[in-house]
Amino acid sequence: xxxxxNLNGQQATTEADPNSPLLWVIRDELxxxxxxxxxxxxxxxxxxxxxxxxxxxxxxxxVKFIEGKEVTTIEGLGTPDNLHPVQQAWKExxxxxxxxCQPGFMMATAAMLKEIPEPTDEDIDNxxxxxxxxxxxxxxxxxxxxxxxxxx
Numbered sequence: 001x002x003x004x005x006n007l008n009g010q011q012a013t014t015e016a017d018p019n020s021p022l023l024w025v026i027r028d029e030l031x032x033x034x035x036x037x038x039x040x041x042x043x044x045x046x047x048x049x050x051x052x053x054x055x056x057x058x059x060x061x062x063v064k065f066i067e068g069k070e071v072t073t074i075e076g077l078g079t080p081d082n083l084h085p086v087q088q089a090w091k092e093x094x095x096x097x098x099x100x101c102q103p104g105f106m107m108a109t110a111a112m113l114k115e116i117p118e119p120t121d122e123d124i125d126n127x128x129x130x131x132x133x134x135x136x137x138x139x140x141x142x143x144x145x146x147x148x149x150x151x152x
Contacts, residue, residue: 002015003015003016003018003063003064003066003067004067004068005066005069005070006069006071007030007071007072007073007076008032008071008072008073008075009076012071014029014030014063016029017063018062018063018064019062019063019064020062020063021058021060021062022049022051022056022062022065022066022071023035023047023059023061026049026058026071026073032073032075034073034074034075035048035058035073035074035103035104036100036104038059038100038101038104038131039059040060041059041060042057042059044101044104044130045057045101045104045105045129045130045131046101046103046104046130046131047104048103048104048107049072049073049074049107050071050073050107050110050111051065051070051071053070053072053111054111055107055108072107073103073107074103074106074107077106077107077110084106084110085113085147085151086106086109086110086143086144086147087106088147088150089143089144089146089150090102090106090140090147092143092146093139093140093146095136095140096136097134097136098133100133101130101132101133102132105128105130105132105140108127108128108129108130109128109140109143109144109147110147112124112127112128112144113144113147113148113151117152118148119144119145119148121141124141124144128140128144
């Protein structure tokens with residue numbers, strides 16, 4: 001049975017098993033490689049994307065829950081000519097080291113800034129719980145505050 005949804009502003013359909021993780025539909029079927037596989041247990045956040053504007057760990061989010069919904073991946077957050085404030089801040093603060101986990105962090109941050117436009121350090125600590133093996137947390141914190149300023 002087909003599942004219909006909106007992906008980065010475009011209609012999309014998948015015939016994937018309804019219990020398949022959304023991550024694999026996005027990466028393998030639809031070819032968008034920005035959303036990463038990290039742990040497969042919804043613990044690290046490398047696979048974070050948005051479903052109806054909310055941050056979701058796509059490695060454990062079944063496709064059956066996206067019927068009729070808006071899914072946004074890192075590829076749909078901004079464009080090369082018009083970066084999202086979070087992407088711009090990540091660039092300005094030179095956040096990535098290896099970069100593998102960064103799309104998930106940016107997606108989690110973009111969702112948080114919709115709810116908390118001017119986050120404190122405590123807000124960031126309580127809401128951005130993804131894992132970065134390179135330890136770029138200090139630069140990410142600066143970028144999150146910068147993105148908050150850019151979003152005004």
